[in-house]
Amino acid sequence: MIYDVIVVGAGPGGAMCAWKCAERGMTVLLLDRAPSLPRYKPCGGGIPSSLVRHVEGLEPEKFTDLTVTKLRHTWRGKSPVLAEMTCSNGEPAQVWMVMRSKFDTYLVEKAxxxxxTLKLGVKVSDVTVQSDGVTVTAGEESWTARYVVGxxxxxxxxxxRAGLRLGKRWGIAREVEIPxxxxxxxxxxxDACYLDYGSVKNGYAWIFPKTGYLSVGAGMLVPRQPKAEQNVGKILMDAIHVMLGSVGMTYPEGIDAPKLWAHPIPFWTGIEPLATKDGRVLLVGDAAGVVQPLFGEGIQYAVRxxxxxxxxxxxxxxxxxxxAVKLELAGEFDAALRVGKVFHRTPxxxxxxxxxxxxxTKLVGRLMSGEVSLEHLEQRIYDKLKNPFK
Ligand SMILES: Cc1cc2nc3c(=O)[nH]c(=O)nc-3n(C[C@H](O)[C@H](O)[C@H](O)COP(=O)(O)OP(=O)(O)OC[C@H]3O[C@@H](n4cnc5c(N)ncnc54)[C@H](O)[C@@H]3O)c2cc1C
Known part of the structure; x- marks a missing residue:
């Protein structure tokens, strides 16, 4: 059988693509190397509720674990400030907290x-493009489609394999779920996300609440020296200790230290293609490097x-x-990169x-609910820097 589309990867990007292609009547094969679903994925699981403005048919009540409406900030574990995120009508602005096992499975079931058609336990090892289609291989098996989505x-x-996204830039994070x-x-x-700044250069540490768990982590969005990964690991672990200390906790005994995860951050040079010239292979989500470079947020961009x-x-x-992706995201990502530069130069x-x-925090609330854009946030920051006492 020749499928219309083969989607490799059943995370939020792939599952959403498979869902929306199938909904339009295309024949879709969705492949993932995970042996079964739900599967664990290390992730803060924070998604701004503005996502409903971009995608039709999402039912947040079916996948949201908790809803956050406040942010609590600290500088190196000290000087805490708790503030409400609000919409312009005074209502609380919402960030959904999801367990990725549940969220990703929800999207796959929609697809x-x-x-x-879903096939699990399939680790794709090769992709070959012919003039009339694309073949995807995993071990002894192969499948053909008109299009393949990475x-x-x-x-x-x-x-x-398709010669796309070869010059990736990496952020590095580590995270653990603590009961x-x-x-x-x-x-x-x-109902609050906890964010700590100052312990990690070009990054931050976080606690994101879940039912029965805290997702605790730290990330460096622009590692200065990629070779110093071990050092980065220690810096991030120290920041996790500081983050926990700021809420009166210590790292619990018996829980393994969190692993290091590399994470792609986009360049937005404006020249990097996300599809092959013939349009047969497309990339979405992390594979396409669509991670917002200020917060390191990638779920909503994978879905979009x-x-x-x-x-x-x-x-x-x-x-x-x-x-089309550039038209939708380049403005936001460019603004995020510029804001990040100012923030990281003068943290x-x-x-x-x-x-x-x-x-x-109010302004971030408007961003999370989709009332304002990152470009607007950037303008407000410049106004504040020009006139700090206004
Ligand atoms: C520690 C950490 C915390 C984060 N916290 C947040 C957060 O709070 N909010 C947020 O928005 N983003 C967060 N992110 C980023 C977010 O996790 C990613 O942007 C998001 O998972 C991207 O989704 P995706 O569908 O593109 O890829 P993924 O979720 O990585 O899914 C890829 C899928 O492809 C499958 N796969 C891979 N290789 C193969 C193969 N060869 N064959 C078959 N299948 C394959 C995998 O099994 C997987 O299911 C975090 C990232 C990290 C590392």
Whole structure:
């Protein structure tokens, strides 16, 4: 059988693409190397509720574990400030906390319900493009389709085989799930994300609440010396200790130290293609490097690129997919890169004037609910820097 589309990788990018292609009547094969679902994926699992503005049919009540409406900021574990994220009508702005096992499975089931075929335990090892289609190989097995979508994450094989996204830039993160009971005396609220700055250059540490767990981690978005990975590992672990200390906790005994995860960060040079010239192979999500470079956030962009790819696949306009992604995301990502540069050059000043100021958190709330864009946030930061006392 020749499929219309083979999607490699059943994370948020691939599952969304498979769902929206199948919904449009295409024959879809969705492959993942995971032996079964649900599967664990290390991730903070924070998704801004603005995602509903970009994708039709999402049912947050079916995959959201907790909903966060507050941010609590600290500088090197000290000087805490807790602030509400609000929409312009005064309602709380929401960030969904998801367990990736549940969220990713929800999207895969949507794809299956729309008619996509799922095959698990399939580790794709090769992709070959012919004039009339693309063949995907895993061990002794192979499948052919008119199009292939690489949704196989940060170290994806599809992009490498198709000659796409070869010059990746990496961020590095480590994260662990710590069992936790929310009591009145516990130092962590169920409806707040905890963010600590200053311990990691070009990054931050976090606690994201989940039912029965805290996702605790730290990430460096622009590692200065990629070779010094061991050192980066120690810096991130120290930042995790500081983050936990800021809520009166210590790293629990008996829980393994979190692993290091490399994470692609996009360049947005404006010249890097996300599809082959003939439009037969497309990349979405982490495989395409669509990770927002200020927060290191990638789930919503994986879902959004999966959705955009599906539209272009259904309309046979895959040659213009790269352009469409750039049109949708380049403005946001460029602004995030510029804001990141200012923040990382003057972290303490930025923390004092911007992050610690409750107006800053309000503004982030408007960003999370989709009322304002990252470009707007950038403009407000410049205005504040020009006139800090206004
Ligand atoms: C520690 C950490 C914390 C993070 N926290 C957040 C957060 O709070 N919010 C946020 O928005 N983003 C966060 N991110 C980023 C987010 O996890 C990614 O951007 C997101 O998972 C990208 O989704 P994806 O579908 O592109 O790829 P993935 O979720 O990585 O899915 C790729 C899939 O491809 C499969 N696969 C890979 N290779 C093959 C192969 N050869 N054959 C078959 N299948 C294959 C994998 O099994 C996997 O299921 C975090 C990242 C890290 C590392």
């Amino acid at each position: 299956q319900a729309a008619g996509a 949704a196989d994450g940060a170290k994806g094989i599809v992009g490498a 936790f009971e929310y009591t009145e005396s516990a130092g962590v609220l169920k 690129t999966g959705n955009i790819a599906a539209q272009h696949l259904a309309e046979n306009t895959t040659e213009s997919y790269t352009e 303490y000043l930025s923390y004092k004037l911007g992050v610690k100021n409750p107006a800053g």
